[in-house]
Amino acid sequence: MYEAGYSSPSRLYGRAARRLGMTPADYLRGGAGLQVSYSIQPSTLGLLLVAATQKGVCAVRFGDSARDLEQGLMAEYPRARIQRDQSLPWTANLLGWLENTSAPLDLPLDIRGTVFQWRVWEYLLRIPLGQTRSYSQAARDLGQPSATRAVAGACAANPVAVLIPCHRMLRADGALGGYRWGLERKQALLEKEQRTIASH
Template identity: 45%
Template sequence: METQATINYSRIAEAIDYIKENFRSQPRMDEIAEKIHLSPSHFKRLFTEWAGTSPKRFLQYTSVEHAKKILKDEQATLFDTAFETGLSSTSRLHDMFINIEGMTPAEYKNGGKNLAINYSFAESPFGSLIVAATEKGVCYMAFEDDEGKALDHLTAKFPNAVFRRKLDLLQQNALFIFQSDWSKLGEIKLHLKGTDFQLKVWESLLKIPMGKLSTYGNIAGQIGKPKASRAVGTAIGSNPVAFLIPCHRVIQSSGAFGGYIWGTTRKTAIIGWEGAKNYASF
């Protein structure tokens, strides 16, 4: 016998499939709701609970992902991309990219062209790392012992940017986080791009005090998506700035530390180090 949860899951799965198959026609929310035999308000509430985002937002994500594939074709124009994505104008494409990707379609197509990025390598209590910054703030920081691999990962993030190996003030201020003197922490600036959901998750991580821990469920609740723990975990796994955005402070509800982009051993060491620092400050 089917439970209500099973029925709800089947309905949302059907809605997701419908959006993926019909996004080029940019279906209205009431149209999708009708397909799965729900009222628009009930559909929106149920979809948000199960998918961690609204159906309108999911349609936008799907549309942007398709547009990104088209834009990678050097011959594709913005008009062609908008048309193939089912959008009525390039202005709608522009607004959607700004909202979802934090950049214009042209900037995405250029892959960071004309973006100047300074980078340097440093040592931390948890191994070697690379830190990089634009003129607006730190855009990337990652633990990596091999400098060649570290630079490869950075350039893959911004394939057409101009890179210069130079330690600037933005990077220096960021590296103060590993020191006992925390007076420079207020001067750290970040320059990030991500979906609205990712940015909300990363912002929530910044609110976890040093030496304290949170869970994926708690983060989901704080951003108003209590059933989106799995989506929160995915956003945390996409964190481009190690340590400064403290994804290491998020653990499983069971108390297990869980995974970490830069290694579970390192995560354990960081949590212990921060706990000792926090204890010593009392």
């Protein structure tokens, strides 16, 4: 953390909160006091859940069961006021991007994470469309070459699929590694992005 130029966790959390929204305290309270709206829509990669607070998107998940997606969101924010809203505007942005990965996708986020997770997520945001990095390379780039597993763990903890592109992380041997929402979806996302690059 200190190698990244932050003298204390509070400074990094403060910076992250300004950019990405939710503070660690909000999350530890189980989302108490938060209003979370969500929609579930069919997509080219299965069902897509998008959830947001008043500040920004707090969850983007793929799945095969609406019930499982809803239960996962409620488990994540057990004390929040959660309501379904099929007109949630950011859902259209994500569905549009899945159809055309060259479309702009810059939505406000309201998520939480540890200091190290923030660093990994910001690293992921800097990986260009159509490119990949390995977990070990990311660890080296972050100044912690022995933290390969921790990098993979931060990717697995990413709460917003696609918006933070953890699908662009591979194993050092080029294998897909893991993906919270299924390796078939990871492969499909990478192939979509490669087709976009090839067509431009």
